[in-house]
Amino acid sequence: MALDQVPASRLELLRELSNQLASACTLEAMFKAALDPLLAGVRIDRAALLLFDGEGVMRFRMWQGLSEEYRRTVEGHSPWRFGEKNARPICIEDAETAPEAAELREVFRREGIRALGFFPLIWRGELIGKFMLYADRPTRWDRGEIAFVETVASSVAVAVALTQTEQTLSFANSQLASLAENVPAGIMFVNPEGLIQYSNERFSQLFELAPAAELRGRSCVALADSVLRLFKDPESFLGAIAASHSGDQPGLGREFELVDERTFAQDYVPVRADGRLVGHLWSYTDVSERKRMEQQLIQTQRLDGLGSLAGSVAHDFNNLLTPILGYGEILREQITSGAPHLEIADELIFAAERAAAVTQQLLAFARHQPVSPEVVDLRLLLHSSFELLRRLLGPSIQLVVVDQASAPFVRIDPTQLQQVLINLVANARDAMPDGGELRLELSQETLAKPARHSGLELAPGAYVVLTARDTGCGMDGPTLRRVSSRFSPPKKKGGARVWGSRPATASCARAEARSPPRAHRARAAPSDSSCRVLGRKRPPPRRSPRPCRTTPRTARIAATSARCSWSTTSPRYARCWSRWCARAVTRPSKRRTASRLSSCCGREPSRSTSCSATS
Numbered sequence: 001m002a003l004d005q006v007p008a009s010r011l012e013l014l015r016e017l018s019n020q021l022a023s024a025c026t027l028e029a030m031f032k033a034a035l036d037p038l039l040a041g042v043r044i045d046r047a048a049l050l051l052f053d054g055e056g057v058m059r060f061r062m063w064q065g066l067s068e069e070y071r072r073t074v075e076g077h078s079p080w081r082f083g084e085k086n087a088r089p090i091c092i093e094d095a096e097t098a099p100e101a102a103e104l105r106e107v108f109r110r111e112g113i114r115a116l117g118f119f120p121l122i123w124r125g126e127l128i129g130k131f132m133l134y135a136d137r138p139t140r141w142d143r144g145e146i147a148f149v150e151t152v153a154s155s156v157a158v159a160v161a162l163t164q165t166e167q168t169l170s171f172a173n174s175q176l177a178s179l180a181e182n183v184p185a186g187i188m189f190v191n192p193e194g195l196i197q198y199s200n201e202r203f204s205q206l207f208e209l210a211p212a213a214e215l216r217g218r219s220c221v222a223l224a225d226s227v228l229r230l231f232k233d234p235e236s237f238l239g240a241i242a243a244s245h246s247g248d249q250p251g252l253g254r255e256f257e258l259v260d261e262r263t264f265a266q267d268y269v270p271v272r273a274d275g276r277l278v279g280h281l282w283s284y285t286d287v288s289e290r291k292r293m294e295q296q297l298i299q300t301q302r303l304d305g306l307g308s309l310a311g312s313v314a315h316d317f318n319n320l321l322t323p324i325l326g327y328g329e330i331l332r333e334q335i336t337s338g339a340p341h342l343e344i345a346d347e348l349i350f351a352a353e354r355a356a357a358v359t360q361q362l363l364a365f366a367r368h369q370p371v372s373p374e375v376v377d378l379r380l381l382l383h384s385s386f387e388l389l390r391r392l393l394g395p396s397i398q399l400v401v402v403d404q405a406s407a408p409f410v411r412i413d414p415t416q417l418q419q420v421l422i423n424l425v426a427n428a429r430d431a432m433p434d435g436g437e438l439r440l441e442l443s444q445e446t447l448a449k450p451a452r453h454s455g456l457e458l459a460p461g462a463y464v465v466l467t468a469r470d471t472g473c474g475m476d477g478p479t480l481r482r483v484s485s486r487f488s489p490p491k492k493k494g495g496a497r498v499w500g501s502r503p504a505t506a507s508c509a510r511a512e513a514r515s516p517p518r519a520h521r522a523r524a525a526p527s528d529s530s531c532r533v534l535g536r537k538r539p540p541p542r543r544s545p546r547p548c549r550t551t552p553r554t555a556r557i558a559a560t561s562a563r564c565s566w567s568t569t570s571p572r573y574a575r576c577w578s579r580w581c582a583r584a585v586t587r588p589s590k591r592r593t594a595s596r597l598s599s600c601c602g603r604e605p606s607r608s609t610s611c612s613a614t615s
Helices: 009-025 029-042 068-074 107-111 143-182 201-206 222-229 236-244 288-334 342-365 379-385 388-394 414-431 477-481 502-511 572-588 587-594
Strands: 048-053 058-064 090-092 115-124 126-135 187-192 196-201 249-258 265-274 278-286 374-377 397-403 411-412 434-449 451-453 456-458 459-468 522-527 529-536 555-559 565-566
Touching: 009 029, 009 143, 029 048, 029 058, 029 143, 029 477, 058 126, 068 107, 090 379, 126 143, 126 477, 187 201, 187 342, 201 278, 222 236, 288 342, 342 414, 374 414, 379 414, 379 434, 388 397, 388 414, 411 414, 414 434, 414 459, 459 502
Parallel strands: 397 434, 397 565
Antiparallel strands: 048 058, 048 126, 090 115, 115 126, 187 196, 187 278, 249 265, 265 278, 374 411, 434 459, 451 456, 459 529, 522 529, 555 565
16 A cells, blocks of 8 residues: 555554654563554554564563463464565454364454454564454454554564664673673773773783773773883883784784783784774783693602602612611620620611611602501600701701690601601791791690681591791792692792692691591691691500609700700600610610710719700
8 A cells, every 4th residue: 555545544653653663672662652553543452462482482472451361372373484484464354254263263262352363573574473463343454454554563573673683782792791701811902093992800900900991992002101010021012012913813822921920921813894904802811820830840840750769769778778787786786795896886777777767758758658647746756856857957047846735646657747847847947048946836726616727627626736937937928829739839039938738738638548537737827937737636555655763844955056945844755755864874885875965974864854965
C-alpha cells in the first residue's frame, strides 16, 4: 500500500511509534509503544511479542491478556523456523473452522481466542521473532490493516535487534574489561597520536602512576619522567619503544631491570584495522619472581653437584676410616696400662672418631644419609655441636647458649638437626659482618588447645622450643617470603643468606613422618632476627645414664677467649658433666682432654662445682 493511501490516523500512529521506539531502551517499552497504535488502528483485543532464544525456540517475551496456562502450552510453536528468510504474515479469521488451527483448537477455545495473526519480525532478511495479534471474535483483517501491522512489526524488529546487539556488545565489552583488569600484566593501548586510549589498574600499580581512569586521554610524553626514573637503564627502555614504533613486527619478551631490583617483561603488538595502523598495544609483566626462581634453580643445581661430590668424598673417606679405627682399637688393647704409647693410641682413635663425625655431616649435606628419627636430648646435642658452631662463627661473634627447658627431649634425626644448626649459624654469621652475638635458647611452651603455626597444625601439649636469635641485620619482607626455599640466590652486599629454614622444616617433617600428630616448624621474624624450631616434647629414653652419688646443682662451661658460653640450670646435666669429668681424670687415655678442664683436674667429682674450658 502506498504511503498516500494510508489513512491519516494510521500515519500519525506510525509517527508516534517511531518517536517512542527511538527512546525505548527495554523490550517492555518497545512492546508498549507498539501495542498502543495496534489497539487503536487494528481490530484486536490481545497481543504478544515472542523472540527466538539461543536454542532456536520461540519464547514469550512480552504479552497482554494471555493466561499463564496458554503461554506454557503454545510456547515454542511457530509456523516458521529460526532464521527463515521468506516468512510472510499468516492470519486465521476463525479458529473454530480454520484447518491451520486444528492442532491447538481446544487451547484457543479455553482461552477464548477466535481470530489470530502471525506477523514475522525480520532483521536483515532473517527471522528473529514474531508479533501475535488476538481477537475474541471472528475477524477478517483487510489489506490495509495487515500492511499497517507489518510496518509496526518491522519497526519493532529493528528496535529489538539494535537493543540485542547493544546488549551483546555491552556484555562483550564488560567481559573484555574484566579480563584486562584481572590479568597479572599491565596493559596500555595508545593511538597513533600518542594518547592513551586505555590502561588497566595493574599498569598504574607497576609504574606507580595515577589511577587508570585519570590516565586515559593523556599523552605518553607527559608520563615519561615518572616512568623512566624507575629503570636502571632508561636509554635502553626508550630505544626499545622507538624500535617498536618504527617497526612493523611485534616485540615480545624484552626484559628491563628496575632500580628496586624488579624485572619487567615488555610485549608490544601493533594494532591494525583494514590494513591501517590504529594504535599500539603494550603489556608489562613483573617477572621478578620467575627470574629469582631461575637463579634459585641454577644455585640449587650447583649445590646439588657440590653435595654429590661431598657425598662421594665422604663415602671414600669413611671407607678409609674403617681400618684406622679398627686397627687403632686393636693397638690400644695390646698396649699395657701405663705404657707411654697408650695416650698416642687414644689420640689416634679420638681423631678418627672426629673424622667419622665430619663424614656424617658431609653425608647429611649431600642428602645421602637416611633419616633416622629418635628421641634426642637437645641439650646434649647442642653441647656436642658447640665447638663446631663456635669455630663456624669466628672470633668476632659471641655464641651464647641459654637453657630454660626442664627435659628437652624431642623425636628427630640428630644429624639433620645439626645441619639445621650449621645453616642457621652460617646465616647469622653473614648477617653480622662486624661482629655481634648469636643466642641459642632452649625453652618450653605448652599449648592448651590446637594451634596453627605457618600452615602446620600443632596438637595440644608440651613443646620444646629452640630459638636462634642474633643481633644482625635481620630479614626484610621479600627475603622473609622466600625463607622456606631450599637455597636462596647469592646474597647482596650487607645482607644475609637465607638457607636454613627449609632444611629445618624438611628434616623435622621427615623425622616426624611416622607420627603425624607430632609437629615441628621453623619461623623467622624480621623484627628480632630470630628463627624458632618447635619440637613436640618427649619422655627421656628408657636407658638413661645413671647419675653419680653426689652431684653439684649447676654446671657451666665457658670459653672466654673465644667469646662463647654455655649455661644450664639442670641438675641432671650437672651430674652428667661431673661423671664425664671423673672419667677424664681417672682414665689415662683422656688426660689431654682432662687437662683442658682446669677446674676439674686433680679433684674428685663430688667436690667440683663448675667446669670451665679455655681454647
